[in-house]
Amino acid sequence: MKHLFYIYCIGLFGFISYLQPPKTLKKSISDGKEIYQDFCVQCHLDNGKGVSGTFPPLAKSDYLQNNIEASIRGIKYGQRGKITVNGIDYNGIMSQQGLDDDEVADVMNFILNSWSNKAKEQISITQVAEVQKNEYAF
Amino acid sequence: MKKIRFLSLICYLFFISSCAQYHGPEIKNEQSPKYITETVVDGIDIPWGMAFISKDEILVTEKSGILYRVFKGEKTEVSGLPEVYVRGQGGLLDVATAPDFETSKLIFFTASSSDGESPGGNTALYSAELDADTLTNLKKLYKGNENSKKGQHWGSRIAFDNKGYIYFSIGDRGNREVNPQDITRDGGKIYRLNLDGSIPTDNPFYNEEASKKAIYSFGHRNPQGMLKHPQTGAIWVHEHGPRGGDEINIISAGKNYGWPKITYGINYSGTPITKDRDLLGLEQPFYYWIPSIAPSGMVFSTSENYPKWKNNLLVGSLKFEYLELLVIENNKVRERHKILEGIGRIRNVKQGPDGLIYIGVEGKGVLKIIPKPPTK
Secondary structure (H helix, E strand, O other): OHHHHHHHHHHHHHHHHHHOOOOOHHHHHHHHHHHHHHHOHHHHOOOOOOEOOOEOOOOOOHHHHHOHHHHHHHHHHOEEOOEEEOOEEEOOEEOOOOOOHHHHHHHHHHHHOOOOOOOOOOOOHHHHHHOOOOHHHO | OHHHHHHHHHHHHHHHHHHHHOOOOOEEOOOOOOOEEEEEEEOOOOEEEEEEEEOOEEEEEEOOOEEEEEEOOEEEEEEOOOOOOOOOOOOEEEEEEOOOHHHHOEEEEEEEEOOOOOOOEEEEEEEEEEEOOEEEEEEEEEEOOOOEOOOOOOOOOEEEOOOOEEEEEEOOOOOOOOOOOOOOOOOOEEEEEEOOOOOOOOOOOOOOOOOOOOEEEEOOOOEEEEEEOOOOOOEEEEEOOOEOOEEEEEOOOOOEOOOOOOOOOEOOOOOOOOOOOOOOOOOOOOEEEOOOOOEEEEEEEOOOOOHHHOOEEEEEEOOOOOEEEEEEEOOEEEEEEEEOOOOOOEEEEEEOOOOOEEEEEOOOEEEEEEOOOOOO
């Protein structure tokens, strides 16, 4: 009987890991916060406001809200060239940070849900995986 | 009466805070007419390291993992690099030629490497011979142990002293509570090796049990500037502080430079790291910056090309996007000047064989500073 119970447990564990339930938004945001503190905070700052004219803001950023895919691409592959954020032009470089797809999803969920930002939907790993490098942008 | 007491308190606080913050000369604005620059090579996003291989050829590292050989404004990719782990502040970092490069063709470079068992990476020092546009005889001389997925603080700069040793730095790898003060761990250290990668037996912790034998000094945060002083031969290092507290240190064997037990900086968030600025047995910096300039690269200008700069120190500022001149007299920083204000994030600064100053600027490439014609 004991053995049967163990087999049941192993089976259940296997089934759960097979399903791989996606991270909850809450967990993704808290993991994303760690990534943010590690890779992003030096330029975009704790308050997400960046430095006007040098490092674009993420807090209440129209660019971020309206360009989810381009934002994912920027984090995944690096960003260069002119972008306009809240009416101010930025023409700097954000180098590729070498983040894994799940880390990009987490940090996107963090910045989309911090400093009074509120996203409609959670960014998934699949969504990040599907974003390709835009060769023409370079 | 209450009002007066309040006012005097304000005055007192102001006095205290202004005292606490005075630690050296205020930086002066750029003098006019301003210096101008000329592009040596463009199209390098983050020109991290630079090393002259002849009077008109430079090796330049691009952080994303490309080594360029630059000749007359044209860049050629050099093949034969090891795999570079690009993550956060890590990537292909410094490059330097051996003191006998003319005959040996030997170069040294540092890069983030994911070699090893644990996930993530750490900083490694390599040597190789430069054969036209190819690296041969590649050797990994040292790699910091215990990989980390942290994006921060890989260092790294390379310098040689007059006694035949090579020095390089690894930053604290974003783990300040664990790495910098522990000599049995890598990270937050300046290392000293023989040029073949073997460890000198007279290294300060060579006989300490379980120590990392290559350590020369410890208690560093993230050193991204290193040179041999042209007159004294001492190894000078600067390092990024947190918010405030970037430092210049003159390195001595076995010394503890204090991070994070003492610092003149605070956390990025504004909270304190420690109340201590000075503790027994911990080295005080030669100079420290408040606010942080985010120093990267440094060189002494020794030529006659820029009369006011002669034998003074030039440091690149990533944060304020200028070159900083530190006028040094009697072993003290006496004056500070902004040069090339608004040029961009200066990643590196070197003096060429022609005595001109060359800077690596992010998003631009390598520029040289044109000396002013003599004033009448």
